[in-house]
Amino acid sequence: MTTSDATTADEPLQPGDVIKRHRLSTRIWHWLNALTLLVLLMSGLMIFNAHPRLYWGEYGANADPAWLVIDDAGDTGFVEFAGTRLETTGVFGIWNDAEGEVRRRAFPYWITIPSNYDLQAGRRWHLSFAWILSLALAFYMIRSLWNGHVKNDLHIRKTEWSPRHIWHDIKEHARLRLPTGAAARNYNILQKISYIGVIFVLLPLMILTGLTMSPAMDAAWPWLLDIFGGRQSARSIHFICAFALVAFFFVHIVMVVLAGPINEIRSMITGKYKLPGKVETELTEGEGVRP
Amino acid sequence: MTDGNIIMPRRRFLTGAALGGGGLLLSGCDMLTENEGFRSVLRSGEALNKTAQRLISDRSALAREFSESDISPTFKPNGSISGATPEYSAHVADRFANWQLKVDGMVVRPLSLNLEQLMAMPSREQITRHDCVEGWSAIGKWRGTPLGMLLKQAGLSTKARYVVFHCADSFNADPYYESIDLIDAFHPQTILAWSMNGGLLPERHGAPLRLRVERQLGYKHAKYVMRVEATDDLKKFYGGNGGYWEDAVDYDWYAGI
Numbered sequence: 001m002t003t004s005d006a007t008t009a010d011e012p013l014q015p016g017d018v019i020k021r022h023r024l025s026t027r028i029w030h031w032l033n034a035l036t037l038l039v040l041l042m043s044g045l046m047i048f049n050a051h052p053r054l055y056w057g058e059y060g061a062n063a064d065p066a067w068l069v070i071d072d073a074g075d076t077g078f079v080e081f082a083g084t085r086l087e088t089t090g091v092f093g094i095w096n097d098a099e100g101e102v103r104r105r106a107f108p109y110w111i112t113i114p115s116n117y118d119l120q121a122g123r124r125w126h127l128s129f130a131w132i133l134s135l136a137l138a139f140y141m142i143r144s145l146w147n148g149h150v151k152n153d154l155h156i157r158k159t160e161w162s163p164r165h166i167w168h169d170i171k172e173h174a175r176l177r178l179p180t181g182a183a184a185r186n187y188n189i190l191q192k193i194s195y196i197g198v199i200f201v202l203l204p205l206m207i208l209t210g211l212t213m214s215p216a217m218d219a220a221w222p223w224l225l226d227i228f229g230g231r232q233s234a235r236s237i238h239f240i241c242a243f244a245l246v247a248f249f250f251v252h253i254v255m256v257v258l259a260g261p262i263n264e265i266r267s268m269i270t271g272k273y274k275l276p277g278k279v280e281t282e283l284t285e286g287e288g289v290r291p
Numbered sequence: 292m293t294d295g296n297i298i299m300p301r302r303r304f305l306t307g308a309a310l311g312g313g314g315l316l317l318s319g320c321d322m323l324t325e326n327e328g329f330r331s332v333l334r335s336g337e338a339l340n341k342t343a344q345r346l347i348s349d350r351s352a353l354a355r356e357f358s359e360s361d362i363s364p365t366f367k368p369n370g371s372i373s374g375a376t377p378e379y380s381a382h383v384a385d386r387f388a389n390w391q392l393k394v395d396g397m398v399v400r401p402l403s404l405n406l407e408q409l410m411a412m413p414s415r416e417q418i419t420r421h422d423c424v425e426g427w428s429a430i431g432k433w434r435g436t437p438l439g440m441l442l443k444q445a446g447l448s449t450k451a452r453y454v455v456f457h458c459a460d461s462f463n464a465d466p467y468y469e470s471i472d473l474i475d476a477f478h479p480q481t482i483l484a485w486s487m488n489g490g491l492l493p494e495r496h497g498a499p500l501r502l503r504v505e506r507q508l509g510y511k512h513a514k515y516v517m518r519v520e521a522t523d524d525l526k527k528f529y530g531g532n533g534g535y536w537e538d539a540v541d542y543d544w545y546a547g548i
Contacts, residue, residue: 038316051426058357058420061427063365114324115317119424120541121324127548128336215422216506216547220348222355231420231428 013182015277021267023149029140030268036136037245039129042113044242045106046122052106054239058230067236070106077104134207141199153187154196160189178259180277198248202241209238330541341545350474354505357418362488363429366421368495371467374459374515382459387499392483396455396520399446406485406499412436415482423509424546433503435484439477442521447473451521455528456502459515462535469513470525470533470544471504480505483516508546510536 013019022030053066060066069080070092077093078085090096095108098115109115113125144150159165169189172178179188187195211217212224212234228234256264260276267273323329374380382390387406395401416434442454454476458467475481482503485492492498497514504511511534525531530538537544 039320042317042320047426051423053427058361059363059428059430061363061365061367061423061429063367064363110317113317113320115321118324120543123424123543124330124333124336125320125324127340128333131336131339213422213426214344214548215354215420215508216344216348218420219352219354219506220344225355231422235426 013185013275014279015181015275016279017275018272019185019275020271021273022271023147024271025140025143025147026149027268027271029136032132032136036129036133037249039113039125040133041242041246042111043122043125043129046112046114046117047119047126048239049105049107049112049117049122050119054236055232056229056236057232058225060232060235068239072104130207130210133203137199137203137207144199154192154199156189156192156196160192165189176258178255178276181275184275184277194248194251198245202245202248205241206238206245209234209241213238337543337545340543340548344547345474351479352506354419354480357420357430359418359432361430362418362432366429366431366488366496367423367427369423369509371460371462371514372495375461375466376459379459379515382499383494390499392500392516393518394441394445394521395518396522397448397451398442398521399448400444402441402445409436409483409500410485413440415479416486417480417482417503417505419480419503419505421509421512424542432486432488433482433484434486435482435500435503437479438481438483438502438519439479441483441519442476445521447521450523452523453521453525453533455520455522455525455533456513456516457518457520458513459517460497462539465529465535465539467513467515467535468529469502469511469535470522470528471502471507471511475504475506478504478506483519506547510534510542511546 052070053060053062054068055064055066066080067082069078070088071078071080072094075089075094076087077089077091077095079088079092080086091108092106094102094104097103097109103109103117105117112122114121144154166189173190178184208224209228211221212228213231218225218231224234225231228237263274263276374383390406392404392409393401394404413436414434415437416432418430418432420428420430422428438454451473453470453472455470456468458469460467471481480503483500484503485500487493487496492501497516500516501514502512502516522528525533525544529535532538532541533544534542536542
């Protein structure tokens, strides 16, 4: 048997060693979040379809200047960003639904919940799953501070902040040379920045900008309007952060695939992670490799 | 074994699984949306939102009031842009000279007030943001009669729990109506507005009288208000859900978010 718990091992960690990687709280939160965020994104796009224009400031409606518009003109669908139009016929603005019917809505049926236009159903999904997101995030934050996840795994140490170290990590990632062996045991600086960014910046921003869109919340917590510069600004930031999360998702998936999808996904289910890299001895080969 | 040999099939498998999973998720979500049991689970989110928002906010916490310079250059008219009844057309024709607001239902002294009488009463002016459920916002200046004052004048029964607004507009021949509870009815910013942006309330914005209930979404702000009725039970009215959109497309009755 290879070393199963790094903390009790005397010998240095080798590629092929199976270690405990993710805590139960991390694993549960990860999968719950994956589902919750997917539902929130898709139901959010349904809500966006009700008024596919984004503004800055306190107010904004059809007659006001919008920095992002998804609409149709005649037979053309388009996305207009800061005054520049990009034709998106068939995907955004105008598209055919599953039955082949022409629909004139911003986001297509295959990416919204529900798939037919239904603002109220979209809101129900969105506002219910927002509770799951918020409560789970609050629980996970507290748990992670409590169990040392933040201090031991996410905390960026002084040496890691050096520009040389960060630049080195960026170059290694760009060459798709991912850490192996003992070096793969801990998160690298880019991972830490991404995870901290998601947990402590993007997700809280999503929740707070979401709350700022609520007229009752604005009365209860008027400071929400001050920090985001108005309800329409908050709506824009909500949308931008949502797409930052989508970008995180795609990079995350690419990294999982590059780092060995079976090992990575298994580690997020069982918590056990095989340190990547070339296995050198006969003894360790074949151990802990089977998914 | 080497990862190189199996990574492609794995990738293909993952792509296929993701696409298939996505399709499954979509149709699954659509099925759940149609399912009455699941809908009621999602609907419990509305009760949760109402309870939570009422818990953290003061009963009379005010919606932000803005300055003249913040007013939207164009205030988007939405929903109905005119009343639908022959009586309403007659009122428009004689500039609401014979129009009267009724305040009745569970009150001791039912009221009947014409526009002049309403405008002669103490009024409140507020520059507030109107938030549509669709996502847009517009800022306008409103002046009107505080609803709480009218209810006190009419002598609201202790049994009353809601206030229903009967309107002159309609959708597909169904009359528009809305309702709020007494917390919002007696909120200082809840007014029956007869003036907008300094002039009389325009027809497209609900002349002669519209509700402003500033801590809720636009569809609660009933336009073309003809009658205010105090009640103990919303089930007695139309579809029983407390408002036109609530009956027609299942909108949340509590629209604070």
